[in-house]
Amino acid sequence: xxxxxxxxxxxxxxxxxxxxxxxxxxxxxxxxxxxxxxxxxxxxxxxxxxxxxxxxxxxxxxxxxxxxxxxxxxxxxxxxxxxxxxxxxxxxxxxxxxxxxxxxxxxxxxxxxxxxxxxxxxxxxxxxxxxxxxxxxxxxxxxxxxxxxxxxxxxxxxxxxxxxxxxxxxxxxxxxxxxxxxxxxxxxxxxxxxxxxxxxxxxxxxxxxxxxxxxxxxxxxxxxxxxxxxxxxxxxxxxxxxxxxxxxxxxxxxxxxxxxxxxxxxxxxxxxxxxxxxxxxxxxxxxxxxxxxxxxxxxxxxxxxxxxxxxxxxxxxxxxxxxxxxxxxxxxxxxxxxxxxxxxxxxxxxxxxxxxxxxxxxxxxxxxxxxxxxxxxxxxxxxxxxxxxxxxxxxxxxxxxxxxxxxxxxxxxxxxxxxxxxxxxxxxxxxxxxxxxxxxxxxxxxxxxxxxxxxxxxxxxxxxxxxxxxxxxxxxxxxxxxxxxxxxxxxxxxxxxxxxxxxxxxxxxxxxxxxxxxxxxxxxxxxxxxxxxxxxxxxxxxxxxxxxxxxxxxxxxxxxxxxxxxxxxxxxxxxxxxxxxxxxxxxxxxxxxxxxxxxxxxxxxxxxxxxxxxxxxxxxxxxxxxxxxxxxxxxxxxxxxxxxxxxxxxxxxxxxxxxxxxxxxxxxxxxxxxxxxxxxxxxxxxxxxxxxxxxxxxxxxxxxxxxxxxxxxxxxxxxxxxxxxxxxxxxxxxxxxxxxxxxxxxxxxxxxxxxxxxxxxxxxxxxxxxxxxxxxxxxxxxxxxxxxxxxxxxxxxxxxxxxxxxxxxxxxxxxxxxxxxxxxxxxxxxxxxxxxxxxxxxxxxxx
Amino acid sequence: xxxxxxxxxxxxxxxxxxxxxxxxxxxxxxxxxxxxxxxxxxxxxxxxxxxxxxxxxxxxxxxxxxxxxxxxxxxxxxxxxxxxxxxxxxxxxxxxxxxxxxxxxxxxxxx
Ligand SMILES: Cc1cc2nc3c(=O)[nH]c(=O)nc-3n(C[C@H](O)[C@H](O)[C@H](O)COP(=O)(O)OP(=O)(O)OC[C@H]3O[C@@H](n4cnc5c(N)ncnc54)[C@H](O)[C@@H]3O)c2cc1C
Numbered sequence: 016x017x018x019x020x021x022x023x024x025x026x027x028x029x030x031x032x033x034x035x036x037x038x039x040x041x042x043x044x045x046x047x048x049x050x051x052x053x054x055x056x057x058x059x060x061x062x063x064x065x066x067x068x069x070x071x072x073x074x075x076x077x078x079x080x081x082x083x084x085x086x087x088x089x090x091x092x093x094x095x096x097x098x099x100x101x102x103x104x105x106x107x108x109x110x111x112x113x114x115x116x117x118x119x120x121x122x123x124x125x126x127x128x129x130x131x132x133x134x135x136x137x138x139x140x141x142x143x144x145x146x147x148x149x150x151x152x153x154x155x156x157x158x159x160x161x162x163x164x165x166x167x168x169x170x171x172x173x174x175x176x177x178x179x180x181x182x183x184x185x186x187x188x189x190x191x192x193x194x195x196x197x198x199x200x201x202x203x204x205x206x207x208x209x210x211x212x213x214x215x216x217x218x219x220x221x222x223x224x225x226x227x228x229x230x231x232x233x234x235x236x237x238x239x240x241x242x243x244x245x246x247x248x249x250x251x252x253x254x255x256x257x258x259x260x261x262x263x264x265x266x267x268x269x270x271x272x273x274x275x276x277x278x279x280x281x282x283x284x285x286x287x288x289x290x291x292x293x294x295x296x297x298x299x300x301x302x303x304x305x306x307x308x309x310x311x312x313x314x315x316x317x318x319x320x321x322x323x324x325x326x327x328x329x330x331x332x333x334x335x336x337x338x339x340x341x342x343x344x345x346x347x348x349x350x351x352x353x354x355x356x357x358x359x360x361x362x363x364x365x366x367x368x369x370x371x372x373x374x375x376x377x378x379x380x381x382x383x384x385x386x387x388x389x390x391x392x393x394x395x396x397x398x399x400x401x402x403x404x405x406x407x408x409x410x411x412x413x414x415x416x417x418x419x420x421x422x423x424x425x426x427x428x429x430x431x432x433x434x435x436x437x438x439x440x441x442x443x444x445x446x447x448x449x450x451x452x453x454x455x456x457x458x459x460x461x462x463x464x465x466x467x468x469x470x471x472x473x474x475x476x477x478x479x480x481x482x483x484x485x486x487x488x489x490x491x492x493x494x495x496x497x498x499x500x501x502x503x504x505x506x507x508x509x510x511x512x513x514x515x516x517x518x519x520x521x522x523x524x525x526x527x528x529x530x531x532x533x534x535x536x537x538x539x540x541x542x543x544x545x546x547x548x549x550x551x552x553x554x555x556x557x558x559x560x561x562x563x564x565x566x567x568x569x570x571x572x573x574x575x576x577x578x579x580x581x582x583x584x585x586x587x588x589x590x591x592x593x594x595x596x597x598x599x600x601x602x603x604x605x606x607x608x609x610x611x612x613x614x615x616x617x618x619x620x621x622x623x624x625x626x627x628x629x630x631x632x633x634x635x636x637x638x639x640x641x642x643x644x645x646x647x648x649x650x651x652x653x654x655x656x657x658x659x660x661x662x663x664x665x666x667x668x669x670x671x672x673x674x675x676x677x678x679x680x681x682x683x684x685x686x687x688x689x690x691x692x693x694x695x696x697x698x699x700x701x702x703x704x705x706x707x708x709x710x711x712x713x714x715x716x717x718x719x720x721x722x723x724x725x726x727x728x729x730x731x732x733x734x735x736x737x738x739x740x741x742x743x744x745x746x747x748x749x750x751x752x753x754x755x756x757x758x759x760x761x762x763x764x765x766x767x768x769x770x771x772x773x774x775x776x777x778x779x780x781x782x783x784x785x786x787x788x789x790x791x792x793x794x795x796x797x798x799x800x801x802x803x804x805x806x807x808x809x810x811x812x813x814x815x816x817x818x819x820x821x822x823x824x825x826x827x828x829x830x831x832x833x834x835x836x837x838x839x840x841x842x843x844x845x846x847x848x849x850x851x852x853x854x855x856x857x858x859x860x861x862x
Numbered sequence: 863x864x865x866x867x868x869x870x871x872x873x874x875x876x877x878x879x880x881x882x883x884x885x886x887x888x889x890x891x892x893x894x895x896x897x898x899x900x901x902x903x904x905x906x907x908x909x910x911x912x913x914x915x916x917x918x919x920x921x922x923x924x925x926x927x928x929x930x931x932x933x934x935x936x937x938x939x940x941x942x943x944x945x946x947x948x949x950x951x952x953x954x955x956x957x958x959x960x961x962x963x964x965x966x967x968x969x970x971x972x973x
Contacts (some may be wrong), residue, residue: 498927530899532925533934533941541961558881562921562936565882570936574916621921820917822873822884823898829891830910830917856912857947 023320024106024116026096026262029719030292031309032122033057038317040086045320047088048114050106052095052123056287058079058146061306066149067177069714069730071693074700075146078852097264101198118288121276122313124295125304129252130165130398134227139796140250143393145175145781152251157183159248161233163187165224169336171253171461174337175216178251186245188237190254193220194611198334198345202362203385210341210388219245255709258295258302271297280326282316288539288545290316302332314440331401331437335386335393345389347400348373348383370414372396373397379405386414394476396466402433426476426483426775433487434436435480436473441466443480450484457481458763474771497534497756500527504682504757508542516557517547537561538757540646544680545752546793548659548800553682563642566621567628567804568817573831576624578604579615579641580631581677582667584614584651584689594634605839611648611686613639618840620831625818628805637803641753646685649673650698654691654708663708665691672706675741678801679748679794682755682764686721700728703761704744709733713740717747717775720762729765729772730779742791746779749790867891869963869970878904878969883920883933885909886973892959895920896969897944899931903943906960906971911935919957 023039025032028051036215039047051057065092066075081088091112098107099119107113127142129135134156139155142148156162164171164177167189179185187194193204194211208218223240233246243562258275263267269277269285276299276406282290282298293309294302303309308330318325333346349360355376362369366388373383381399384391390711392414399406399413407413421559431444441464449463460481461467467477494503500523507522516522518537523531531539540559544551551557563569568576580595595614602623604616619627627637640646649672654656654665669689679685688699689706698721699705711734719728755764768774777783808814820828832842832848845850872886880896886894893909897920907916914937922933925941932941932950940951946954961972 025871066959096968529929530924531927532927532930533939534925536923536925558878561923562918565921570918570921572914572916572937574914574918574921574937816877817879818882820885821887821893822877823886826887828893856908856910856949857958858954 019086020044021117021320022115023047023118023120024114025049025120025122026106027122027293027295028053028057028061028090028092029122029124029293030057030077030306031124031313032120033078033311035120035122035292035316036078036083036088038314039320040088042317042321042460043348047117049083049088049090050094050096050108050114051090053145053147055146056083056090063143063149064173064177066146067153067180069733070696072146074727096262096831099262099289101266101289102388104288115195120292121262121284121289121295122293123262123295125256125258125302127252128257130224130254132224132227134235135252137227137235139248139584140227140252142252143170143177149177152177152249153181155249156183159234160184161186162249162251163237163245163247164251164253164254166253167191167218167220168197168253168255169195169338170256171251172211172338174251174253178249179214179216179339185215186219187211187248188222188224188239188245189218189220190223191220194218195343195345198349199343199387200350200371200383200385201227202360203343203349203369203371203387206362206367206387207338207341207343210367211339213338216339222407248316256294256304258297260295263291263295267656271300273303278312278327280315280328281319281487282312282327283319290319291675292316298327299329301329303332305330305332305334308439311440318414328356331434332398333397335390335782339841342386342388342390344384344386344393346384346393346397347381349385351383353382358383359414360412361411363416363417367388372410372414374406374410378410381406381410384414393710394473398429398433398476402430404428404430426480429480435477436464436466438467438473444479445482446480450481450488454481455485457492457767494756496538497532499523499529499531499535502526503605504538504542505754507539508546508753511539511542511546516545517558519543520555526816532560533561534757537564540564541680541682541757542548545797547679548680548797551804552808557817566624567638567642568619568624569642571617571842573843574828575618575620575831577641578619578624578627578631578635579609579613579639581639581673582613582636582648583673583677584649584666586670587613588668591634591636594630594636598630601842602627603833605841607837609648612650613648615641617834618842620820621818622827623818625752625809625815625816629809632803632806632809638805640804641681644683646673646676646687648686650686650688650702652689652691652696654689658691660694661691662709662710663691663713665697665708666707667691668713669697672704672741672744675798676744676748677753678804679751679797681748683758683760685748685761702728703724704748705727706740712736715740715743717772717852718761718765720760722760726762726766731772731776742787743779745794746787746790749794750775750778753790782800786800867973869972871965872958872969872971874967875904875964875969878968881924883922883924885917885920886971888971893917894971894973895922895933896962897924897933899924899944903931904962904964904969905931906962907933907942907944907947908958910936910957911940912954912955912957913940915925925932 016431030047050419057077096106097109097111105115162183163186164175165188167187175187218656225238229237230246236247237245260270260276262277263270276291278291278296284291294310315325315327335344351373356373358373360371368388371385384396433443445464449460458477489816495501536559599616605618607615609615649669651665651669655661686702687704688697688702690699691708700716701719701721705728707714713735714733715731716728721727832843834843883897894906897905902954909919921936930943932943934941947957947959
């Protein structure tokens, strides 16, 4: 007998509501329905401001209808719940639709508080919470010159930054005497203020707004209680948040005195079938305005519904963030309000740094900290505070600048309960468990624990803990390429360049041992090709290459090869298309259009390759390097040449780039795309190098990936002209070619690169390492010495000799057999094979 | 039908490729992968890859581990020691090996 699935209805699809769905969907036997008041599904509010730096609503999305369909979750957008019948267990939406539930989860979040100031309803008076708000702000900013944010807290300053980036002359108006009063003490707040004013945002503290009226030079005039006034075109209210608890009030769930749906440690409200999680929930008389505690509540609730006993026991509210380019951190009792506590302060005005730590009365524990201008000690301090680790004798050493090594906390000192990743709530113990289950590097620890996949702030600590634990188990963190070279690929690259080494034999003789293997030979071949760009099948190199490179085609499962002519940007003339068709027909090749906008021909025997390629080259085509660790394709849309939305000629740019970088040998394959507008038809953000046309030029995205581990490219630079775009790509790619490990795509490379994206920006944009001229020169050399490998090959009788199956016969390999399927060939399998002599291997278990 | 094994002349030694492979076909249609390692060592093993089930071993890369010279299959990279045929990645399997000799600059295989 099968049980009726329990009906779970979730009200609100914000970050926490979505997290709950994800947790709940892991368990079978529940029917989950999501009701979202917004016109879209959950998106990343934490990174909302990135909407102004080029991220689209799609980028911010945390889920998609397709994903919910896939995991069997029903969902409705524009479905605001207006009625709860607790007795009948039914909710009703604004549109009158009803939904029965067994368990109801309220995840309605909160809304911005707008102080009751006369005039607050005027046009261009807005808030900062949803994607819709941002669209409204963008529209209002277009028409104005001046913007004011009411509220100088964390969110207010983030909003101020947005106004500034939209080109408005920006002011922050704060009621209290200082900025970020919740997180910072007076001196920290003062430093932050001077830094913010230093970048041109005017700060007005101790200002109460009496009314908003018509302005003289701007749209509005704000009249303050002290008699002063300020004229502005746009006003953003960011004066705190209020929980969406209206449903709870109306339908008799307990709410707190100052709002919030009261919940217990199980996240249950006063009705046993209703839970509340996230920013609408009031736990222990406290509302958590951060996403991580909400995630924990989501997990606890899902666990409770399936009968588990997890409890929510509060959360740490420490924060570290970058505000308008300035580092700010706050831990625990930042204000030093604990009885008997003492503090240590370090202040450096010239460099604009302020640090304070608050220690317990007995001087043994760290209970709070404020960091402004430099948050490099944040991780260490947080671990001290969270785990009650005993402080060193002179705790001020933790924040004082030293000439030598900083006294960072050894990861060994952390207890197993120490939280390493607070977004996903992963402890040191969880990491150890992952390693015990076989994880052997940070990547694997990440994928099994999900640590570091939230805000990413714990990356350095995560790596330290992982490496330390691995070392303890005697796992050597070995970066040797293989048993023949005690160097990493990067080190070998430098050796080849520095010593001008041109062959593998010299390299292994001078710097390695033995004969080499299938790991170091292709790696060396790739390095030699990147540095010298010789013909890869020169006598010295041929024995180093993987079969794909030796025969200039991708070997398929039956030993035949694919033939892929280059089709820059996916553009092809009818004449060339006809030749491809004729060749495919004559040699009976299986024909398929690829995702990279070109045509693959499959099933060519090694002895047929030269003749096939001769036909293609005679018709003006060239090799597509589909076999190489090198540039594959530059996907594109037609752009402004044909498309009515196109901003730039993406087609011409794609062809130019494909021609420029074709033949570049690299640690792994490289894919590009160029889209003519933000509709992104070429899917550039999933490519190693992605380019999207804007009104003013090109936005450059880097290190995206589709495939096994999809990754959205990072926005690297905006509105570039053609010349700068190419320079940036030259530098970025050449730096990757030089520094990545073998078989590492740009996405993984960037994620593992110390300093990450910010470091790459410094190198590429500011010439931080002083090597840009050299990188460009090296790339230019690759461009200038390009040759079509297939052309060189078919012009050499010596090379052609290698394309015989047999040295002693012209017969063909009888074991290659095809059958017909959907009017084309495919390899025969198993019993379908009729001819061919197969020499069976000796089964040693019978010997 | 079985045929007596004999020495079969295959090709001039100059047709071999140093540190790389070529393939020969014997009278009984068996395919043999031939590798020249360094200046004068020649190995002959079955060309059929028992894992990938295709005649491709001569197109594999030659490698060496702790003194054993092997070929790594170009399909799924299993390694076979060239002088014994033993598979380094699966101790239960070995591929056939052949004797070779050089007569008047020509390579001969016993098979
Ligand atoms: C600009 C900005 C920056 C932030 N930065 C950070 C940060 O750096 N770190 C951090 O931890 N937190 C940050 N936060 C806070 C974080 O976004 C919130 O903690 C988090 O979004 C709370 O999630 P939630 O699901 O509880 O609420 P929400 O994300 O607000 O979602 C609630 C959803 O429920 C819907 N809803 C409400 N009532 C109903 C109803 N009756 N029927 C149906 N649906 C309803 C709402 O429309 C909304 O879509 C930031 C917030 C903002 C606005």
